[in-house]
Amino acid sequence: MPEPSIATARRALALLDLTDLSDNADEAGLAALCARAVGAPGPVPAICIWPRFVAQARTMLGRAPVRIATVVNFPQGESTGADVLAETQGAVAAGADEIDLVLPWRAFLGGDVAGAEAMVRAVKDGCDGRTLKVILETGEYPDLDRVRAASELAIAAGADFIKTSTGKTAHSASLPAARTMLEVIAGSDRPVGLKPSGGIRTLADAASYLDLADEIMGPHWARPDTFRFGASGLHQVLVDAIAGEASGEASGSY
């Protein structure tokens, strides 16, 4: 496979949800994240942060063209429906543009399909028109048939994007899971996006997911309204690659 190009790095940067969902996230880190989000050679389309930082981020970003994504039912996917709806409404009131909801995937895998679907529908309503991304946590699934079923459920219940992973479990994004999700998206009767997330750290990682999207959906499909990377460690790699300061070559993880 040829080495990913600087053009690929630019493409990935324009599709990046620059993420800080670390346990020790703080205001200083938020300010640095916002500065990176709008800085050269950006901007990125969105930042993805804990709900408690949304209002501050809105102030820090001002009128910059960077959306604010936040997470609910995160990371375990085990909160009650009432709590998740309250989280969603609070995040929307604070100024979130996008809600990344963890599907209650353990319940789903255990057979509570109706409960999982009900949560997605309730949060979709709570989003009040904001973008809803549903995190499937595919790395924890026993097989791709379940990935396909969860993708179909999330889309049927109103997901605008389906997202692979929280980044908080042993196994995160994978190309086979992303392929399955894209196949479901390709068969959907309305536009739905894909967000590979968790463990995506090299330019070659990013290139492999973009190649996959191009293969299944066509070369012009992946745009900010249809494709995002969720990553905490990818930004600097892309910036360095664009600056020609690093090759961005994979460390063997794809």
Ligand SMILES: O=C[C@H](O)COP(=O)(O)O
């Ligand atoms: O939503 C994105 C993930 O939480 C980021 O995971 P990562 O820290 O492995 O890049």
